[in-house]
Amino acid sequence: MTSVLGPVSPRSAEHLAVRPLGLRDAVLTGGFWGRWQQVNREVTTPHALGWLERDGSVDNLRRLAGPHRGLWFSDSDVYKVLEAISWDVGRDPAAGLDAAVSDLTRVLRAAQEPDGYLNSNVQAGHEVQWNNLVISHELYCIGHLIQAGVAHRRGTGGDELFDVARRAADCVVTEFADRRRKDTDGHPEIEMALVELYRETGDATYLDLARQLLDVRGHGVLDANGHFDSTYFQDAVPVREQSTVAGHAVRALYLLCGVVDVYLETGERALLDSALRQWESMTATKTYLTGAVGSRFDGEAFGEEYELPPDLAYGETCATIANIMLCWRLQLATGEGRFADAIERALYNLLAASTSTDRTGFFYNNPAQRRVARPAAATQTRPARAEAPGTRPPWFACACCPPNIMRTVASLGGYLATYSDSGVQLHQYVPATIRTGTVTIAVETEYPRDGAIEVSVLEAGDGPWTLALRVPGWCRGATVSVNGTPWPASANAAGYLVIERQWRVGDRVALTLPMPVRLTVAHPAADAMRGAVAIERGPVVYCLESVDQPEAVDVNRVELCVDEPLHEQVREGFLGEDPILVTATGLARDDSGWAGTGWADLSELPPEVGRRVTLTAIPYHLWANRGPSVMRVFIPAR
Ligand code: FUB
Ligand code: ZN
DSSP states (O other): OOOOSSSOOOSOSTTOSSEEOOTTTEEEOSHHHHHHHHHIIIIIHHHHHHHHHHTTHHHHHHHOSSOOOSOTTTHHHHHHHHHHHHHHHHHSOOHHHHHHHHHHHHHHHHHSOTTSOOOHHHHTTSSOTTSOHHHHOHHHHHHHHHHHHHHHHHHHOOOHHHHHHHHHHHHHHHHHTTTTOSOOOSSOOHHHHHHHHHHHHOOHHHHHHHHHHHHHTTSSOSOOTTSSOTTTTTOSSOTTTOOSOOSBHHHHHHHHHHHHHHHHHHOOHHHHHHHHHHHHHHHHHSBOTTSOBOOBTGGGBOOSTTOOOSTTOOOBHHHHHHHHHHHHHHHHHHOOHHHHHHHHHIIIIIIHHTBOTTSSOBOSBOOSEEOSOOOSOSSTTSOOGGGOOSSOOSOOSSOSHHHHHHHHHHTGGGGTEEEOSSEEEEOSOOSEEEEETTEEEEEEEOTTSSSEEEEEEEEEOSSOEEEEEEOOTTOOSOEEEETTEEOOOOOOTTSEEEEEEOOOTTOEEEEEOOOOEEEEOOOTTOGGGTTEEEEEETTEEEEEEGGGSOTTOOGGGEEEOTTSOOEEEEOTTBTTBOOEEEEEEEEEEEOGGGTTTSOOOGGGOOOOEEEEEEEEEEEGGGTTSSSSOOEESSEEBO
């Protein structure tokens, strides 16, 4: 297969159910994500470049001496921003962005050792090279450098940044390949990067090393030195035997991305099976309704099955992004719509909520309930992660999330559609133009404000082909018509309505996905949400935010009257969007009768006192844009 401009460009189609499209072939043309992509480039990118200078991340690489500012893996923030910019210039070159890449590449080239080694913390003498892999993040950082270099080369054809990345990779090969070492990095990431480098170069050394690094893990090769345990590092169980996601969430999911990447190139079924098994377990038992994964603050980790407390949810933004990356690889491997469903949930909820509406503030962790209207910490520019602020700071001391958001938004086109010998598959409904060889289609929609999606054929290609349209798992009663005539199709086992015909230029397909407001309950074993409901409409999860409720209504003390109707109303210009808000009847509880210890004998409960109120729910992703607030997604049902 020829290389595509986007993350995950498999070298051969042999183990793909569907094939990816590049960012110049799947182009966002507007809507929520199209606008975000533009602001990501015009506003977030300069913001991020400013912060990388201000927090010392670039200076660390410039100086390579003295104290290292920020966290020891801050090089990776520079690389992720470079990757984001590379996707952007790949879609559409821009002088300012090109210059930023060149400037930073010059810094990296000057910093790089003659043998290709590059790590500002180690080179400044704060760590001995390759000596403390469990903590040092040396391979993790080089992995991000490789991804940036590959993105830049795919985007521009240029070798500047790519050469730096490849030399660093070759240094890793020299140290680790052919089992010269039996250990690996405490933080997975290098595996998927090496596979991408193999894809880009055709040099199987990188693929072999990626596989080796998967193989050695899980045998207790990382000496945890008292910092967490083997499970935290995914080093307790060999990856082919693992049954569920465990330990640090981002690490577990980055590792699985590498696992599926190696499968996509080698066809080793045990790898895919393991990834599917772990993903299914995570999706059924360890994922919040918002798409958050990794519920524990302690170790930024997955909890046990159904351990999903809404108020204590860690839900790191990077973990959900890692799940999007994993889902995309599984989508390519299987062609199944359940992975696009999960991407959709993650995009419209957690990822959308991770960033302020002006796109310069970010959530590192994403709770599903906030009990106290607490602002970001006084040290606002560098809040400790565990403070879990109720407003979005502009950057973090541990700045992994903002650049991860940036590279995801910049490369979002790559997640919209795929193609195969039989035709085109549409996975996400976003205004876009999709081109595969001689076929071009345009998608127009206001989704998810409504479920009307129109696909028109701009170039019809030769002979018949299929258009496959994902029917989201939440949707009942989807219908489709072709040129105004109902098309009698129902979704196939993979979750797609498939239309096969000889297409003509100007053909129009109208897909309707009904999306009435609905109430969702959690699995009974998810104790923390038992007896509560969440409001959803289409892929959008709603929340109650204190600022929208009638005066003196405490969001911590409301119940939702589930037998009363829910009403939708468009709120034009609300936080820069025209979202649909939902109103519901609720009971505002007055618990003054509970004064004292807060406990009561079941047979002597204080009388229930409350007043009926109208509650207003907003899309979860819009919360915390109007100052500190109290917020909840799950509401006790009445
Ligand atoms: O360790 C690198 C990154 O920092 C992880 O992926 C995040 O969870 C944060 O701890
Ligand atoms: Zn992060």
